[in-house]
Amino acid sequence: MRAPFIILLAINCLMQSPLCAQLKIHVLDGGTSLPVEGATVVISTANAPATSSSMYISDSNGTVSIHETAGASYIIAVNHVNYKAYADTLHLDNSLTINLQPAVLHLDELVVTGQYEPQSVRNTVYKVKTIGRDRIEKQGATNLQHVLNNELNIRFSRDNATGTSGMSLQGISGQNVKVLLDGIPLTGRSGTANEIDISQININTIEKIEIVEGPMSVSYGADALAGVINIITKKHTEHKLTANLLLHEETVGNEYSLFSEGIHAPSIDLGYNINTAWYTQLYARVNRFGGWTGNGTDRDKNWYPKTQYFTGGLARFTLKDFDIFYKVDYLNEVLENLGPVNDNNPLKDPFAIDEEYESNRWVHQVQTEVALGKGTFNSALSYADYERSTYQFTKNLVTEGEEMTSEDEQDEIYYKTFFTRNTWNNGLKWRWGTSQLGMDMNYELAGGTTLNEGKKTLKDLGLFASAELTVGKTLKIRPGVRYAFNSVYDAPVTPSLNLRYGISSNTTVRLGYGRGFRAPSLRELYHEFIDANHNILGNEDLEAEHSNNFNIDLNHTLTSGKSFLNLSLSAFFNDIDNRITYFTPTGANQPTTYTNIARYKTLGLQWQGQWKMKNLSLNLGYNHTGRYQSLSEVSEADVPEFLYSPEANANVQYDFREAGITLSCFYKYTGRRESYTLVTQDDGTTEPELLKMDSFQWLDFTINKTFGQGLTATTGVRNALDITSVSNNYPADAHNSSASGQSPVSYGRSYFIQLNYTIKTNDK
Template sequence: MLNITLLWGQHNTVVTVLAIHDDSPLIGTTLQPVEQSSTAGWVTNMEGKAYLNITQPTLIRVSSIGYLTIEKLISPGQSIKIKLEEDVLGLEEVVVTGSFVPTTSARSLYAVKKLDASIIEARGSVNLGDALQTQLNLKTIQDDVLGTRVVMQGISGPNVKMLIDGVPLVNGAGGEFDLSQINMNNVERVEIVEGPLSVQYGTNALAGTINVITKNYAANETSINPNAYAESVGQYNADVVFAKGWKNLSVSLSAARNQFDGFSSTGERKENWIPRTQYLGNVKVKTSFKSLNITGSYDQMWQDGISHGNATSSFNNRTGRLSEVANDNYFNTRRLNGSLIVDGKLSDKQYIHLVNGVSRFKQSSRKFIQDVIDDVRWLSTNIEDHDTTSFTTWTFRGTYVHGNTRENKGAYITAGYEASINTASGGRISADADGSVNEYGLFTAVEVPLSAKVKVQPALRYIYSNSYDTKDIDFLGADLPLLPSLNIMYSKDRKFDIRFSYGQGYRTPSVRELFYEFIDANHYIVGNRNLQPEVGHNLNASATWRTTIGKITAAFTPSVFFSQIDNKIDLIQILDRETLPDEVPKNVPVARVYDNIPNFKAYGINLAGELVAQNGIRLSPGFGLLARSGSEADDKFFRSYEANMNAGYFLKQMDVKFNVFYKYNGRISEFARKQDGSIGVLTLEDYHTLDASLSKTLFNGRLFTTIGAKNIFNVTDISLTGDGSKGLVLQTGREAFYPISWGRTFFIKINYTIQ
C-alpha cells in the first residue's frame, strides 16, 4: 500500500522516505534513477531525507532492505514523502538458484523456496537435514550408516542437485548425498527449486535443486562469532567464525566440532543412529575488481563414525574362553569442496558468472572384532572387510548474459558452457572400470517480456557424454542431443502471479551405479554396466495470490507437478537367488543390483499459505498430495498425503520469538514386481512430528539464544508393512521398522557476536 504526500518547494528536490506502519524514517534507503547507470543515486540520512540534484522529471527507484521497492516519477523542485510497505513476504529478497542473473523472489521465473538464517536458528538446525525436516513436498530419509538423504517430488536423492554457492557437490556413500555433512554454522539461507533445472545445471537436476548460500561479510566489517549447541540425546557442537573486511576485500575463517554419542531405540548395542565426530573448516576470500566480484572458498570435513554390532556368545581363541563378541565397523570420511567464482557486470548490458569447483568424497572402512566383556579388539583378517573408496567431481561453468537484465524492461539472451568430470577409485570400484564419466554442455536462453505482465523464457542445452550416445534424448524426434525448457510468468502488481515451467531432464549413470562392487559374506551389491541413461519430463505450475485482510498480510500458493522418467535407475532386490554368481553364498542376506525401471511417473498437488499479522504472529500452513507409479505397478498410483504448519510469534516488547514446527507425514508405499509376477508393496506408516523453540536476544543484540524441544510426540521407529522391495528405505536392512528419529529431546543454542 503506497501512500504519497506531495509538498511543493521552490529550490530543492527533497524526498523523505518513511515506514507506512508507524511513519518512522527509513535510514539508508537508496534512490536510483531507473534509466541511468547503477552508480548514480542518493541515500537517505538520519531523518529519512535525500536531496536530489535532478533537472528534469526522473523515474526514481526507491529501495530499502526489508521493504517493497517502488518506482516514482519525481520532478525538480518537489518535496515528496514516500511511505514504503514492509516486505513481510520476502518479495524483494534476492535469489540466485535457477536464474541466470540474480533477481528478486517476486520476479524469478521459478518458485524459489527460501529458508533464511532466522528459520535455521529457530529450528536449532545443526545440519541441512534438520533444516529440511518439516518442508512440504520434501521427505528426509535416515540410514544408520549412510546418513540423512532427501526425496523431492517423490524422486530420490541421486536426482536432486546439491549445490553450495552454485557449485555442485559429489554424492557419497550409497550414491546419495548425506545431508548431515552440510553444517549450518555459516549459512545465510537455503534456496530450493522443485522440478528439473537440467538446462542450467545438467545431470542430477531431474527432481530439483537445493542451493546452500553461505554468508558474505561487508567491507570494513570485523566480527568474531563463537557458537555452542547442546542436545539432550548426547549431541554437543561448537563453532567459531572470524570475519574481517577492508575496502575491496573480505576474509572469513570458520571452524567447528560436532559430537554425537549415538542412539539405539531397541536398547541393543547396535545403534539406529551411529556415533560420530565431525571436524569442519572453511576459508572464504572475496574481493572486487571494478564491477566484478571474485570469491574463492575452501571447505574441509573430517568425520569418524562407528557402527557397532550386536554381541553374541562366541569362543574367543585369543583368551581361550567363552565371551561376548561383536563386529564393529569404523568409518573415516573426508569431504572437500573448493571453488573460484567470478561474477558481475562487464557493462550496463553485460553480465558474467564463472564457476570453477571441485568436490571430493573419500571414505575408509575397517572392521574390528570386539570382545565386549574383556574390552579388547582386533582387526579382521578378511580383505573385503577393509576399503577406501573416493569419488571426485570437477565442475567448470560459465554464463554470459547480454541485454537489460532488469526484468520487464527488455529482452536478454544467455549463453553458457559447462563441463562435469567425474572419477572414482578404490577397493569397491571395479578394477576394470572405464575411467571417468564426463559430461559437457552448451546452453542458451532468451527471456522476452511479451508485455508489462508476461514474460517467456525458452532455453536449450546441448549435451555430450564420453560414455553414452546423447542422441537418445531425441529432441523433436530428430536424434538431437538437446534438452529444452520453457518458462512462462504472468505477474500483476505483486498481488497475483502465475508460473508455468516445462523441462526435460537427462541423467547418465554415475560411476558408482556402473562399477560399484560390495561383495562379502553378508552383502552382494553391484553396479550394472548395461544401465541406460534416465530421460525425464517435468511440468510445474503454480500461482500466488497476495492480499491484505485487515491487519493481516496473506499469500496463498497452489501448485501442481507431473514427472515422467524412463529408465529410472534404482537399486533393486535380486529376487531370483539362483542368478547369483557361484562364488556368492546363496543365503547372503543382502543381494541387490542397480537396474533401470521403465516409465516411472509421479504427480503432486500442494497448497501453501503465509499469513503475517502486525501483532507479530506468523503462520505458514501447507497441504500436499503425492502419487507415484511405474511399469512395475501396472500403472497403479500409490498416494501419500502430508500437511505442515510452521508458526511464529514475535513479542516485540520483550524481544522474544516463539516458534512451532509441525508436520504430518502420511503413509507412503514402495512397489516392485515379485518373482511370481505379482506386485509387492512395502508401506511406511504415517507419523507426526512437532518441534517448538523460544529465541531471545541480549546485550544489545550481541547474544542470541534459542532453547527448545524437538520431536515432542517422541517418534522413534515407524512400522514397515508389506512384502515389497525396500525402495526409499532400501538400504536400511530392516524388515519391521524404519528409524525416523531418536525421540524427544531438548536443546539450547547460543550465538555471540563480538564486533
C-alpha cells in the same frame, strides 16, 4: 472584445506550453511494472507546502494528470498502503514514471538460483522457495535435515545399516536432486540411495537455502531432474570484525552426558574486512553425536555414534565491477558401528567386532564476477576430493587393543572431481529481453574396492543458452536449451520453457515445461560389491534417464496496513522414462545389477498460505502427491495407476519484541505411503500385494531470547511427540531397519539449548 481575448490567450498557451501543460505521472509496481491504482500523489515545493488542491489519486492505469509548470523542480511524495512511501525532488517533464517498492520486505527477497542476476522472488519465472538464516537459528538445527524435514514435498528415509539418510523431492528419489554449494555441485554420491548425504554440510556457515522444484537441467545439467537445492554460504560482513561463537548441547532421546552421549556441537566463525576491497573468513565446527541405544545394547546401538569435524576459510577481493573469492571446505566424519560383546570363551578376553565408516572431503572453489560488455561474466572453478572408507577390526574390551580383520572386510571408494561453469549474463540485451549463454564441464575420476578394477573416469561438457523475453509489462517468457557431450552415455538434448504472467499487481501465474535427465553414476556403471550379504554388479551399458515435467503455480498477495497474506496453489506432473533401477535375473546365485527398464511418474497438488500481522507469523501448507504403480500396466488385478500420499505443515512464530523473545512451533504431518509389489503364492503364481508405511507427525517447539551485548539463547524440544519408528510391511533386508516391520524415523524426543555470542567491531 471577450472572444478575441480568449482566442489570443489560447494561442499564447499553445505557444507557451510550459506554463499551461497538462503533465502525467505514472505510478507503477517496481517489481511487476503493473499500474498501481489508488496511490496518493502530493506535489509541493520548498516555498509552497502541499494543499488539498495539490493532492492527486492515481486511476486504474496508475496515472495522475496535473497542471504544473513543465521543467520545474517539485517535491513529489507518493503513498499507497501496499507499498513503501516514496519522496524525491524531481524535474517534471511531459511524462514521469515512478516505481514503488512493496511494503512487505518478504516480497523483495533476492534469489540467485537459475537467475541471470539476483532477482526478487516475485519476479522470477521459477517458483523459488527460500529458507533464511533466521529460520535455521530459530529451529536450533544441527544439520540440514532438521531444516528441510519441515518442508512440503521433501521426505527423508533412514538407513540404519550405514547410518545415512535418503531424500525424495516431488516423489522422486534424492539421486535426482542436484545439491549445490554456492552453485557448485557437491561430490560424493554413495550408499544404497546413491545420493549426497546432506548431513555432511556445515549448517553454521549457511546464509540461505534456495529450493527450485522440477527439472533445472538446462541450467545445471545432469541429476537436476527433480529439482535443485542451492546452499548459499556467508561471504561478507558489514563490520570490520565479526566473531561468532556457538555452543549447542542436546539430548538424544533420554540419553545425555557431558562429553559422550547426546549431541555436542560447538563452532566458531571469524570474518574480517582488511580494507574496503579485501575480506577474509575462517570457521571451524565439531558435531559430536553420541548415538542412540534404542532397543539395542550399550555397544550395539540402533543409531551409530558419529563425529564430524568441519573447517574452512575464504578470501574475497571486490571492486566496483570485479569480484573474486577463493573458498576451501574440509570435512572429516567418523561413524562407529560398535558390535555386541562376545564373552562366551572363558579363555579369552571379552571382545567385539567393530566397524568404522570414515569420510573425508576437500572442496576448493574460485568464483569470479566481472562486467563484460552490457552484462556480467561469471566463472566458477572447483576441485573436490571425496573418500569414504570402511574399517572392520576386532577390539579387545579389556586391553582396548584393536586388530584389523581380513582384507576382504576393508572397503574404500574415492571421487575426484574437476568442475567449471561459465556464464555470460545479460550480455545480449535488446528492447524486449535479455539472455544467458553458458558452458560447464565436469571431469570425474573414481576408484576403490567397491568398483571394478582400475580407475574410472567420466567426462561431460555442456553448452546451454536461454533468453528472458518481456512481452508488454505483464508477461515473461524464458525458453532454454542445453546440448551435452558425455564420454560414457548419449546425453539427451534438454529444452525448457517457462512463463510468468502478472494478472494484476497482486496475482501472478507461472507455467513451466522442462526436459530433465539423470546421468548414470560411476557407481551404477562400475559397481562391484560382493560379500556375504551382497552380490551387486554395475552395468556399463546404462543410458541416461530422461523426463518431461509440467508445472503450474498461481500466487496471490494481499496487504493491508501491517498485515500480509500470500496464497499459492501449484501442481506438477513428472513422467520419467528409462529409469535406472535394480534388476535381479531369475535363477540361483544371480547377481543384482542395474538396468533401464522402469517407467515412473509422479503428480501432485500443493497449497500454501503465509500470513503476517504485527508480531505473528503463520505458515500453512498441504500437499497431495501421487506415485506411479507400474503393476497397473501388467497385472490382471485391480491395481490403480497412482497411489496418493498427503502431507501438511504449519509453522507459527510470535515475537515479544520488547522482551526480545520469540516463540516458534514447527509441525509436519507425513501421510501413509503405499506401493504395490508382486508376491509369489504357494502355487507358483504371482499376485500384487499392497505395501504400507504408516503416517507420522513431527512437532518442534523453540524459545529464542536475545540479550544485550550480542548474546542469543535458543532452547526447545525436538520431536515432541516422541516418534522413533513407523510400522510397515515392506520386505526386510539388510538396509531396511533393525526391527522387522519397522522403519526408523528418529531417536525420540530430545531437548536442546543453544548459545550464540557475536562480537562486532565498528563498521568498515
